[in-house]
Amino acid sequence: MTLSWLQIARLGLVQTALGAIVLLTTATLNRLMVVELSLPAILPGLLVGLYYGIQITRPHWGFRSDTEGRRTRWIIGGMAVLAVGGMAAAASVVLMETAFLPGLILAITAYGLIGLGVGASGTSLLALLATTTAPNRRAAAATITWLMMIAGIAVTAVLVGLHLDPENATGTGYSPALLLRIVAIVTGAAFVITTLAVWGIERKVAAIRDPDPVPFREGLAEVWAEPAARHFTIFVFVSMTAYFMQELILEPYAGLVFGFTPGQSTALGGPQNGGAFLGMLTVGLLASGLKIGALRTWTIAGCTGSAAALILIGLLGQIGPGAPLVPAVAMLGFFNGMFAVAAIGSMMQLAHDGRERREGTRMGLWGAAQALAGGIGALLGTGLVDIARLALPDPAAFGTVFFAEAALFLAAAALAAAVIAPRPRAAHAIAGE
Numbered sequence: 001m002t003l004s005w006l007q008i009a010r011l012g013l014v015q016t017a018l019g020a021i022v023l024l025t026t027a028t029l030n031r032l033m034v035v036e037l038s039l040p041a042i043l044p045g046l047l048v049g050l051y052y053g054i055q056i057t058r059p060h061w062g063f064r065s066d067t068e069g070r071r072t073r074w075i076i077g078g079m080a081v082l083a084v085g086g087m088a089a090a091a092s093v094v095l096m097e098t099a100f101l102p103g104l105i106l107a108i109t110a111y112g113l114i115g116l117g118v119g120a121s122g123t124s125l126l127a128l129l130a131t132t133t134a135p136n137r138r139a140a141a142a143t144i145t146w147l148m149m150i151a152g153i154a155v156t157a158v159l160v161g162l163h164l165d166p167e168n169a170t171g172t173g174y175s176p177a178l179l180l181r182i183v184a185i186v187t188g189a190a191f192v193i194t195t196l197a198v199w200g201i202e203r204k205v206a207a208i209r210d211p212d213p214v215p216f217r218e219g220l221a222e223v224w225a226e227p228a229a230r231h232f233t234i235f236v237f238v239s240m241t242a243y244f245m246q247e248l249i250l251e252p253y254a255g256l257v258f259g260f261t262p263g264q265s266t267a268l269g270g271p272q273n274g275g276a277f278l279g280m281l282t283v284g285l286l287a288s289g290l291k292i293g294a295l296r297t298w299t300i301a302g303c304t305g306s307a308a309a310l311i312l313i314g315l316l317g318q319i320g321p322g323a324p325l326v327p328a329v330a331m332l333g334f335f336n337g338m339f340a341v342a343a344i345g346s347m348m349q350l351a352h353d354g355r356e357r358r359e360g361t362r363m364g365l366w367g368a369a370q371a372l373a374g375g376i377g378a379l380l381g382t383g384l385v386d387i388a389r390l391a392l393p394d395p396a397a398f399g400t401v402f403f404a405e406a407a408l409f410l411a412a413a414a415l416a417a418a419v420i421a422p423r424p425r426a427a428h429a430i431a432g433e
Contacts, residue, residue, distance in 0.1 A: 009148070011201070015148055021187055035252055037093070047111040049378050054112055055368065058123045076121075076194060147280055232366065232420070246310065272336075275332065279335060280337040282334075296346070312328045317395035320395065380404075
């Protein structure tokens, strides 16, 4: 028995919950450290780098999924660890205001837990989807779950931004106590939603596991020996480095250059992820409904459009307050979404290629490449901003980094043209497949 549409939607709620917690730790808390606490941008860069670095364990989680099954416990357990890490991360920012060193120690612990939780929960969830979804539903399943994650991030960004603003809807204004209360609500709700969403599903479906278990290193070596898997790993690394370079500098940029409040900069996640949702939906409708364009074409278009949006965002800094930053961020989100869903589509298809059934191991390998790129991208973005700000005014310093990121996206577009093989329309290359 394979997943029903209702079960697919339930698993999508796990992605929504996961994205909501990660949004707070990589966006809101980052901005508070850089702007409100006046700490160097490299500090949250190092913390997020730690979070991504720990996710190099993703191949191990995927391999265990292939050989052992029992993914439900890792999904729920990973979300519990992620929720604790998210709450501890918020507490560490509050503690840094009065006791920096204890706060830093707590932050290091918290971001380590976040990385461990995302690796265990996220990889196990993707492996469960890949091995229990009927082939004719696999494309739609991947697209649905990813769209639910993006929608959840966008809604969380808007709601949290509204309540964090000075003179917000609650009338209380931003305060450390308010921050902790909001994070507690988000993390608690995420854990409850995950538990209810995934409970009982795995017992009712027949997951396809590796019929001939081998040692982890041997299984990983077999996947790495596949040219398609190896080349796609390189593409994932380059494109995701570009993707994550702006993640930790966009909100400080909005605060320092455009005068955005904490709530306003957090709320930027709304148009950005709303744009990503529309970009993914556009590719899904055109590719699956109208059979327009191959996954490679959409990936290239998304990378190129993302580069153009980043150049525009960098140029707007020369105008400063009053410039249309929000529409430019929405544009970036749209092309990011277009690129992401097409790349994910190629990933889901390639996960089922190869000589052995090692979907989880392949997904884990690409997840590790993405995590490594995320850490490097975060460090590059924040480190380059700190260095540039020593010699340049803030608008030019941030703009230089955005331009560098745009160049990386153009390089990723060239790699996509060489790495992602065009597939005939008869192969049903649908976004998310």
